[in-house]
Amino acid sequence: MNSLESIGLNDRIKNHITSRNFSPKEVGRIFRHDKTQYIVKTLESQASAELTGNLLHSDSQLPVVGDWVKVIDFDGHFIITELLPRYSQLARRAVSHDGKAQLIAANIDQTFIVQSADHNFNLNRLERYIAIAYEGGIEPIVVLNKIDLISSDEQTSIENSIRSRVNKDIMIISVSAVEHKGVDHIETSLKIGTTSCFLGSSGVGKSTIVNLLLGTDQQLTSEISNTTGKGRHTTTSRQLFVSRSGGLVIDTPGMRELGVTLSEQGLETSFTSISEIAMNCKFSDCTHQDEPDCAVQEAVINGDIDVDQLDNYHKLRQESLRFQKTKAEMNKEGKRFGRMYKEAMAHRKSRKP
Numbered sequence: 001m002n003s004l005e006s007i008g009l010n011d012r013i014k015n016h017i018t019s020r021n022f023s024p025k026e027v028g029r030i031f032r033h034d035k036t037q038y039i040v041k042t043l044e045s046q047a048s049a050e051l052t053g054n055l056l057h058s059d060s061q062l063p064v065v066g067d068w069v070k071v072i073d074f075d076g077h078f079i080i081t082e083l084l085p086r087y088s089q090l091a092r093r094a095v096s097h098d099g100k101a102q103l104i105a106a107n108i109d110q111t112f113i114v115q116s117a118d119h120n121f122n123l124n125r126l127e128r129y130i131a132i133a134y135e136g137g138i139e140p141i142v143v144l145n146k147i148d149l150i151s152s153d154e155q156t157s158i159e160n161s162i163r164s165r166v167n168k169d170i171m172i173i174s175v176s177a178v179e180h181k182g183v184d185h186i187e188t189s190l191k192i193g194t195t196s197c198f199l200g201s202s203g204v205g206k207s208t209i210v211n212l213l214l215g216t217d218q219q220l221t222s223e224i225s226n227t228t229g230k231g232r233h234t235t236t237s238r239q240l241f242v243s244r245s246g247g248l249v250i251d252t253p254g255m256r257e258l259g260v261t262l263s264e265q266g267l268e269t270s271f272t273s274i275s276e277i278a279m280n281c282k283f284s285d286c287t288h289q290d291e292p293d294c295a296v297q298e299a300v301i302n303g304d305i306d307v308d309q310l311d312n313y314h315k316l317r318q319e320s321l322r323f324q325k326t327k328a329e330m331n332k333e334g335k336r337f338g339r340m341y342k343e344a345m346a347h348r349k350s351r352k353p
């Protein structure tokens with residue numbers, strides 16, 4: 001199965017393939033996904049593919065870029081018959097999708113969260129992306145791009161502000177894609193068998209960086225409006241590429257709506273400094289708002305926790321709780337309709353002669 005490594009095969013996926021007795025030839029990876037159109041790459045070829053069986057009717061099972069699938073070759077066209085279990089996934093919640101969690105990509109090892117050093121830089125948004133990565137079981141890495149637009153003092157001050165807010169073990173890489181500076185630090189993380197995803201607002205330079213990593217201009221980039229400072233959403237689809245150093249990379253379009261659906265565990269991992277101090281709160285279920293003897297509120301007063309960070313923590317927590325409530329209500333509503341349908345069918349049957 002050595003050659004499947006060139007499309008990102010690692011031990012976790014290898015185990016799934018072996019335990020199911022699949023031949024390496026019948027396994028492939030989703031390289032591109034546009035609405036209902038898939039492109040799958042296998043050991044021997046790359047072709048368009050379509051879903052069949054249960055996969056067609058299951059929202060949660062719809063394959064996304066990065067997924068590993070079992071395929072049948074049908075005259076040079078693939079039929080996807082099975083989806084292999086995912087070891088990680090990137091998801092967001094968007095109002096434009098009825099607030100449902102929307103999968104962005106699967107089986108990702110690390111995500112480069114790109115912010116540009118000019119007016120786009122925003123610590124709250126950065127924390128939001130980091131939380132999404134942790135929630136999906138993916139290692140976040142922060143990329144500060146466009147450092148050519150700021151002085152070295154400004155760069156140090158931004159780097160310090162990031163360090164003061166994010167977990168100590170998160171790598172921060174400062175780059176200037178246009179001057180080809182610092183991109184080699186990203187490249188060293190793109191080893192064969194790893195899959196990385198680039199996330200960040202439109203216009204921060206994700207595609208410019210990805211093109212450098214590929215060694216070709218495969219991704220379109222766009223000029224940014226001088227008046228609004230915003231890009232024009234040049235990247236429109238999600239696609240896997242093989243980088244020069246052998247690792248797989250996914251470029252994504254900048255997303256405007258980046259709602260989070262965090263579990264308590266995801267929230268704790270993203271805000272380690274708050275959750276560690278919270279262990280000293282008087283109440284084990286303290287929400288760090290107005291409870292007595294709240295160690296987190298004390299830490300804010302002492303300057304050990306940034307008040308903006310605590311505000312952002314509350315915001316992401318409330319947003320996640322709202323989402324979980326909506327999901328529970330939707331399930332309840334679904335069950336109610338199910339019961340009504342069954343009753344109606346039973347009634348119809350009983351009236352038949």
Ligand SMILES: Nc1nc2c(ncn2[C@@H]2O[C@H](COP(=O)(O)OP(=O)(O)OP(=O)(O)O)[C@@H](O)[C@H]2O)c(=O)[nH]1
Pocket residue numbers: 145146147148149175176177178179200201202203204205206207208209220221222223224231232233234235236252253254255
């Ligand atoms: N000054 C400067 N400009 C950069 C740098 N990197 C990218 N740009 C410019 O920023 C603009 C947007 O870059 P893209 O790579 O298209 O941005 P993107 O993040 O892929 O945007 P979307 O695809 O819309 O999400 C282009 O005009 C790039 O030339 C950089 O390091 N410094």
Ligand SMILES: [Mg+2]
Pocket residue numbers: 206207208219220221234235251252253254
């Ligand atoms: Mg782009």
